Amino acid sequence: MWGQLFDTIFKAEFLFSVIRITAPILFAAMGAVIADKAGVVNIGLEGIMMISALFGVLFSYWAQSWLVGVIGALFVGALLGLMMGFFALKLKTDIILAGIAVNMMGAGGTIFLLYMFTGMRGNTGALVSSNILIPTVSIPLLQNIPILGEILSGHSVLTYVAFLLVWLIWLLLYRTPLGLNIRAVGENPNAASSVGVSVLRIKYIAISLSGALAGLGGAFMSMYYSQGWNSGMVAGRGFIALAAQAMGRGEPVGAMFSSLLFGLAQALRTKVSGLQGVSSYLVSLIPYVVTILGLVVYAASTLKRVKKIKAAHPEVKR
Amino acid sequence: MKDRRMFVFELVRGAAAIAVALAVGTIFIFLSSDEPLNALRYLLIGPLVSMKGGLASFNTQGFYTILAAMIPTIFTGLAVCVMFSSNQFNLAGEGIVMAGGFVAALAGIYIHMNTGWHAVICVLIAAALGGAIMLIPALLKVKLGASEMVTSLMLNYVCMYVVLHFLNYNFADRSKGSTQTYAFADTAKIGALVPGGSKLTWGFVAALVFVVIIGLLMYRTRWGYAIRMIGINQAFSKYSGMKVGGTIVLAQVIGGVLSGIGGGVEVLGRYSTFLWKELPGYGWTGITIAILAKNNPLLVPLAAFFIAYLNKGCQLMATYCDVPSEMIDIIQAAIFLFFAAEQFLSGYRQKIVVKNTRADLAKAAASVEGGAE
């Protein structure tokens, strides 16, 4: 059995699937990173992914263009983020409760919306045709390299965007004035507002961006990964993204590695479930257990650091 | 007077939040349905009023069905009340309901007893498991400061997959078409309270008993008091000499026990075998209920009834009209957002505060004048 397992794992096809599976989590994890940097917990990622996944399919069907679908999903995600922001920042709903509400809309509300718009129930099977799915691209030169080409080439456009985004988000956070403001607002809002940075505005921007990123993750799910929208599709990826953010210490690159870890575990699960004597369910556990363990290690290691920062900066509440 | 005015305000605000949510629902009905008025009728009065030949009559069975649907959510609602009262955003109730239901079912199948206590033992096992599972996020929070929210979210999936593993690999009844356990013993079943197919069992009575127990716990015992004070102001509680860490763990273990009971009672009351293949959703509904009840256990049945009523209305709407039952999630989400919004209608609250302050000042001035005479 182990031999069989190793055979599957060390195939290019396996690593290809790791990347494919990681991408949607990565989008949402980047969303979690941006929100967290601004001091906002976006627990609504799960619901935002569901809703924008649906709208991605709907927009692309209406326009018969995958690009319109993706952009539509992005806007729906941003809009939902803005809505969470409105309730949390303006009406002072607890941000966690606002997120749970968005998740509720995502869980059942989507089924309702689908019916409302199309008369269909549960999934979008009949709407989807290959021309409205996100196309895959073969990368010239790279695709000809053995193994590496097989692993890295031939993914969807959005898969590449996901990994590119890690770098872009890093750039945004660490190389642009907006990123500086986001980090300042998240860490010490008083310091930010004392130099004329509008804390409210920055938080709205961050949570909308967070929503937009989750929206892309949703589009990836429905317009590439599952080739259509169905009601159980996101299956906790939004929550996992939150954990990936925490495990990756809130940094884009760290969150990417955590997401890859989850992608790996998930890919392993699909491979292993075919094997004799292995429970696919227990394999499915791996990412969640790994996440909890990761959080434990992270929490234990930061315990001291946090104490130090708190002691030196009593004005910063974290 | 001052407090009563604020109380009335809170009442009005809650009602307004629900009204806004229903209005949102109505808009969606009008957008999606060809017969919106009919759909609305089913949603709003359908659950309790049956129409036969133009005659409206009270639908007793429908009423029982609603009460039956409240059973698991009362338990999860209570669980969330206790945990949120200590200011712990623990969301693992969902997974524990499933795990609790599963072990209760197993105990119902594999433990043989002839007495009426069988069901009770099954549920107690579920309760113990629920409490034990909650120790994980609780201890990680207290000892290491790991966010109980994230760990509990992950735990939901852990519970689900562990249950599915054992269901599929160890306890499945292979003679059946779908994956399910063997039927549990009759002694383990929770008996019906009323005749008919409403599934209204003694579990409902148990749920109400627990409402009283948890109400007493929270407002009439030292443990509940400590839980609430820690939720309001942890620094104050520590300064007062309370055992903060232990109490935070206690609150979450109680939440786990209640969720476990909820799962056990639901499975043993509603079904004859364990057949859940995904998380049942009662944990999340419990959060809505706790929010509506403002974390007050005694208001939980009311909130649970409201949600069950809406749920039933949505189902009827889906059965007899062209509106999918998932409408409930949109209404719930809207209730959630507005009900929990502190600043919703805050303009009016401000007016009340100003009015109160003026009244106080006038009174103070009057008493000063009076004193000067």
Place this chain on the structure above:
Amino acid sequence: MEQNDLVVQMKGITKVYPNGIAANQSVDFSVRQGEIHALMGENGAGKSTLMKMLFGLEQPTEGEIVVNGEKVSLSSPTVAIAHGIGMVHQHFMLVPSLTVAENIVLGMVPKKSGMFIDFKKAIELTKEYSERFNLAVNPDAKVVDIPVGMKQKVEILKALIRGAKILILDEPTAVLTTQETTELFRELIHLKEQGYTIIFISHKLNEIKQITDRLTIMRGGKCMGVYETASITEQEISRLMVGRDVILDVQKDEAQPTDVVLKVRDLHYTNEWNKKMLDGVSFDVRKGEILGIAGVEGNGQRELVDMLFDLSEPDAGTATVNGKDVINASQARIRAMGVSLVPEDRMTYGIAEAATIEENLISDRFEEKRFNNGPLFNMKAIHAESDRLIADYTVLCKSRKQKVKMLSGGNIQKVVVAREFSSDPTLIIADQPTRGIDVGATEFIRKKLVDLSRAGTAVLLVSADLNEVMELSDSLIVLYGGKIAAYFEDTSELDDVVMGEYMLGLKRQSDEEIGRVCHER
């Protein structure tokens, strides 16, 4: 004195806060171009309020502000900065994980290619200002890693880079070590030489004498006068600053102190900024007496109370209550020894705002047998207890079910005091027990303290209110710079002038005199 010489003129400033407290009453304050001007006064004298108005954080109820000859309305800090006024707060407004340069340019980031931060420019800018003003900082270091002295320089640079010509420094030396203070003074003089104007809030006489040109003294929300620093003696400053406007007449019998209850020996504490806050403090509090701790705030009082109630740990030293160690005990254990604390920060520690009066009154005793019937609360006993306390302590409220946050400040403190005084304590630590509350509640609380001590409770009273600490205490110690500067066995003959000299560090008793506060060896 030429009028156009004045860069800031605040005329007839009155500030009444919504809660009715008049923090400033017709204050006149003016600063000359290019001087270092000290604003002095005890805590609560109104200095901070005055400066908040100059920096646009608060608006005056009456009066006008003239900056550079122009009448201005300073509606926000942004407006104040635009008028060339910058402020360095006591609590730094810095983002710990950002670098020094990033903190300095936050909100006015130099850009390159339209969208990216121009780090080089930010660092150059930092270096340029840092060199020009002789304020050495490391632009690349993260703020979390730099010492507090450098953090302060970053704050000063932040103000300068935004074009401030007038700098307000709020007790800048409170967090600094001696070396850092010397360095800061050199830098401030350098700034002055370049034509900058500095307003320096402090109550440390030696520092004021060292670097300021003129000084304004405030007391009780009023201006006590403006002086050339060179022409006023430290004793005169002390007399103007410290003093009582009304002498309270607290009725109390002579204390009959007996056994030692609280015994503190050689406590040392260095805070997170490496500043020595407690330096070998030893004293005893006896049954039946009120021992007062006087001193200007920030001289170790807060740290001392924190040690005694397990809110932080000392570096060295012991403290016992009736022979039992309190340093390593939890709050629960400390309370079990019969210690009560009226905390300085009552909104954080003293009460749970959203809970009812009753719930607040029983927080230290709800586990006692008399309030429990098996697993359940004995509600009758709890109601009786809270009704009794509400009546005894004249808490003005609708009922015991009222939320504490609906009460006035004085009544909130009465709730705290009712709980802390009624637990039959052997030792009461009262930390600023009457700060910011109305006259009626103040008198009530003071009277209760005296009654309790005469009934045999040991009382440790910490207060920045000179009136209070002198009138209530039977004997008194003065803390200065983390050390006991004086011990007065009998407070009845004390006068303000002498007190002021000890509080401001002009005088210190001999070790032998101070040692008398330890009644047990």
